[in-house]
Amino acid sequence: MDLSHPCPVERRYTPAERLCHTTGAVLVVSGLAHLVVFALDGGPWSGPVSWRKPVTFGLSFGLTLMALTWVTSYLRVGARLRNVLLVVFAADCVLEVGGITLQAWRKVPSHLxxxxxxxxxxxxxLAVGGGVLVVLLTVFAVASFRTRPGGCTGMPLAVRAGFAVLLVALASGAAMIARGVVLTRSGHQEAAYHSTAALKPLHGVSLHAVLVLPALAWLMSRTSWQDRTKERVMYGAVAAYTVAVLTAGAWAALTY
Known part of the structure; x- marks a missing residue:
């Protein structure tokens, strides 16, 4: 049975959704503000101590929080459970970005x-917060595959593919932390700081599929294209994103 329907143009947001969208916007503003700080203060853009980290983490966590708040509205999960998970996710995002930003201002590494x-x-x-993120996002990913998501033509595929690729981001992030901890515990602190470089492209590319693919489905719902055309475009977009992830994964395997 086809569960697709037109993507809603407007709907009433719950207090939890408004909180998450507001929090996500604040994190994005924080990231942009630290881009200005970097322009004024200078310093290296890369490395364990740089303004790059509060910039990229603020933007990434903010966009991901807002994307998840929107995308999970298409999942067949209870409203109360979804609201609780989203609020916990928002709090965890603040913890992660806050810790990273604090350490950037203290001029010390945030991780490891x-x-x-x-x-x-x-x-x-930060490590515990990362573990919480993995659990929460995995719950949403499982929900997307247990019951077909709703939404306009192409949205169910976009949501499922987005969450599937997001699991790759979670796995690569866990691998970076695990390798860094092993090196730190064995007395190779400096090597630990640089051990994550190979996996960063894979982590970054796969992190935002859950925003990019559903956004494409939403944009196509505003066109006069036939459903068959929309479906073909979405399959093509998923294939292209898969190639990008595999390419980043191959590069990581060769340089890790």
Whole structure:
């Protein structure tokens, strides 16, 4: 049975959704503000201590939070459960970006830094927060495959493909943390800071499929294209995104 329907132009947001969208917008503004700080303060853009981290993490977490708030509205999950998961996800995003931003201002690495008790506490809180993110996003991903998502033509495929690729981002992120912790525990602190470089492209590319693909489906719903055309375009977009992820994965395998 076809569960597709026109994507809604307007709808009333729940308090949890408004909170998440507002929080996501604040995180994006924080990222952009630190881009200005980088322009004024200078310093290296790459490396474990740079303004790049509060910029990229603020933008990525903010966009992901807003995207998840929107995309999960197409999932067949209970409203109360979804609201709870979204609020916890929003709080976790603030924790992650806040910890990273704090350490950037302190001019010390945010991840894998065990130099002092305070730095260790920040690193561990970021690691725990990352684990919470994995659990929450996995729950949403499983929900997208257990019951066919709703939405306009192409949206169910976009949502499922977006979450499937997002799982790749979670796996690559976990791999980066695991490798860095092993190197840190074995006394190779400097090597730990640079050990994640190979997986960063894969992590970055796969992180935002859950926004890009559903956004394409939403845009096509505003056209006069026939449903068959929309479906073909979406299959092509999923295939193109898969190629991009595989290419980033191959590069990571060769350089990891």
């Amino acid at each position: 830094d065990m130099e002092t008790a305070f730095d260790t506490a920040v690193s561990l809180s």
